[in-house]
């Protein structure tokens with residue numbers, strides 16, 4: 251049945267292209283773990299996880315066991331890393347679905363051990379990725395408190411440290427100083443962990459690391475410890491290059507970033523339609539509380555999109571969408587399920603006309619950064635707030 255016309259089109263071809271392009275930026279022998287957490291950043295896990303695998307991804311990254319189980323049903327062969335915590339009662343499912351946990355607390359090993367015992371795991375059967383807190387104070391073991399963790403990892407334990415992982419918190423800062431401090435802490439931790447556990451991978455770096463200047467220092471660290479390098483791009487996979495601060499100039503942009511501006515293709519387009527049109531006289535108020543009052547005769551169009559679809563309510567009276575390739579400003583407040591745009595200057599508008607909320611139309615583009623800048627947030631939040639009721643359609 252046709253649905254209310256507020257939908258997202260996902261170009262799986264663009265995602266495959268982006269993965270292939272990002273691979274060309276990663277050093278030879280390194281691996282890209284495709285981040286598909288949070289329903290592939292709102293782009294649909296169902297569409298994007300198989301596309302990443304078609305493009306050559308061996309690894310997928312999700313937040314939770316439940317996301318991991320969903321990814322497993324779509325991608326039976328992929329390695330799937332659960333990057334957030336595994337919660338009480340979830341360990342048997344983790345093992346049954348062959349999901350790989352990130353561990354950083356001694357108690358994580360206790361709960362895993364019990365589930366591994368029930369599943370008859372042999373010594374070193376269960377790969378884990380050991381996360382080090384190198385400066386974010388969020389997830390990960392402090393490099394000064396590794397003893398109780400290393401004590402869990404003897405030869406007879408069911409665990410094998412497959413990767414040592416950390417998360418960089420300022421790869422988008424152009425001077426690289428914060429990353430250098432983080433990598434120095436990681437270096438200290440590796441000095442203890444590598445001889446004791448012989449990991450295979452060093453898993454460091456998201457999109458900004460891959461497109462900025464952090465790849466070389468990460469690669470140097472990996473090489474020094476004889477580790478292969480794993481990077482974990484998310485946003486770039488969906489066709490958006492992060493912004494750097496301060497911005498790079500034309501001349502000093504890292505090669506990868508300059509290439510990314512040319513090559514990355516947006517994966518998502520968010521669309522709606524004109525529901526109906528009306529001509530209003532001067533003095534007419536539009537929307538809740540009459541925050542917009544017409545000062546001249548106007549033609550306005552009602553749209554099938556509102557804040558319950560993930561359209562930020564703060565865009566009312568301060569953002570415009572694309573209709574027939576022209577900008578049409580929101581007038582009045584955004585309602586829960588509806589909004590109104592001014593089409594006075596756009597001739598020939600009819601019910602059923604397609605309206606671009608985020609994406610390109612006739613050579614004009616509204617980006618996730620445009621939405622983010624208008625509401626004081628970041629593209630990651632713009633994408634992940636597109637509501638579940640908005641259909642994702644593969645194109």
Ligand SMILES: *Cc1c(COP(=O)(O)O)cnc(C)c1O
Pocket residue numbers: 285287333417455456457458482483484485486
């Ligand atoms: C989300 C996430 C990433 C991807 O970050 P992007 O900036 O979107 O590339 C990488 N690593 C971890 C641990 C994450 O949680």
